[in-house]
Amino acid sequence: MKAMIFSAGLGTRFKPWTDRHPKALALVNGKSLLQRNIEFLQQFHITDVVVNVHHFAGQVIEAIKINKGWGSNITISDERDQLLETGGGLLKARPLLDNDEPFLTLNVDILTDIDIYKLIEFHHQHKPLVSFGVTGRATSRYFLFDEDDRLCGWRNTNTGEQKLAVDKPGLIQKAYSCVVVFQPEIFSLIKQQGKFSLTEAYLDLAKDNLIMGYDHSGDKFVDVGKPETVAIAEKLFDP
Numbered sequence: 001m002k003a004m005i006f007s008a009g010l011g012t013r014f015k016p017w018t019d020r021h022p023k024a025l026a027l028v029n030g031k032s033l034l035q036r037n038i039e040f041l042q043q044f045h046i047t048d049v050v051v052n053v054h055h056f057a058g059q060v061i062e063a064i065k066i067n068k069g070w071g072s073n074i075t076i077s078d079e080r081d082q083l084l085e086t087g088g089g090l091l092k093a094r095p096l097l098d099n100d101e102p103f104l105t106l107n108v109d110i111l112t113d114i115d116i117y118k119l120i121e122f123h124h125q126h127k128p129l130v131s132f133g134v135t136g137r138a139t140s141r142y143f144l145f146d147e148d149d150r151l152c153g154w155r156n157t158n159t160g161e162q163k164l165a166v167d168k169p170g171l172i173q174k175a176y177s178c179v180v181v182f183q184p185e186i187f188s189l190i191k192q193q194g195k196f197s198l199t200e201a202y203l204d205l206a207k208d209n210l211i212m213g214y215d216h217s218g219d220k221f222v223d224v225g226k227p228e229t230v231a232i233a234e235k236l237f238d239p
Contacts, residue, residue: 008054029239133177134213142173151211165206
């Protein structure tokens with residue numbers, strides 16, 4: 001299985017580090033977020049990895065080169081001309097990912113110990129277009145699921161905004177873990193172009209396609225989105 005690590009973002013919440021460096025190279029117990037995620041994938045024998053770059057792209061590419069991909073085969077998807085967000089970034093990487101097999105994506109600033117083997121098993125069992133990790137943790141933005149774990153919508157509890165792809169009563173809100181298994185058919189089904197988020201694509205596709213949440217509540221999970229979250233990550237993830 002191939003994987004893609006979304007690493008191109010500006011990291012505006014992670015200033016002042018990101019004034020001079022990419023967030024992907026921010027350190028947690030002496031290892032960069034990028035290295036940690038590459039080594040995490042290796043635990044599940046995933047060693048063919050696409051990394052997209054934009055913000056301080058040269059630093060990311062140089063780190064990969066110097067460290068020989070930390071033991072994995074790393075291919076660069078270059079977004080230096082335009083930052084495309086997760087959805088657009090996925091489409092740009094299509095030539096590097098597109099084959100007959102499912103593939104996985106994750107965000108460089110997320111650290112988790114989700115069992116990817118179990119996520120893949122869930123995906124093969126239910127045969128959705130997309131399966132992604134979710135938990136019951138508190139956040140402000142939730143995906144909404146029915147009792148069969150099918151994605152039906154999205155809600156922002158701070159603003160009250162809600163978008164429904166499938167209108168059902170009693171929807172259950174769960175937090176997105178940014179670890180995703182896709183069927184390769186995703187590339188021919190996404191209607192959006194240019195710069196857009198995967199959330200937008202999920203909600204559009206969920207009307208006519210099965211997209212499912214795999215609940216891994218209880219696993220370690222840290223969104224290393226702000227400098228103060230590094231200390232939290234360092235308590236949970238060893239050097």
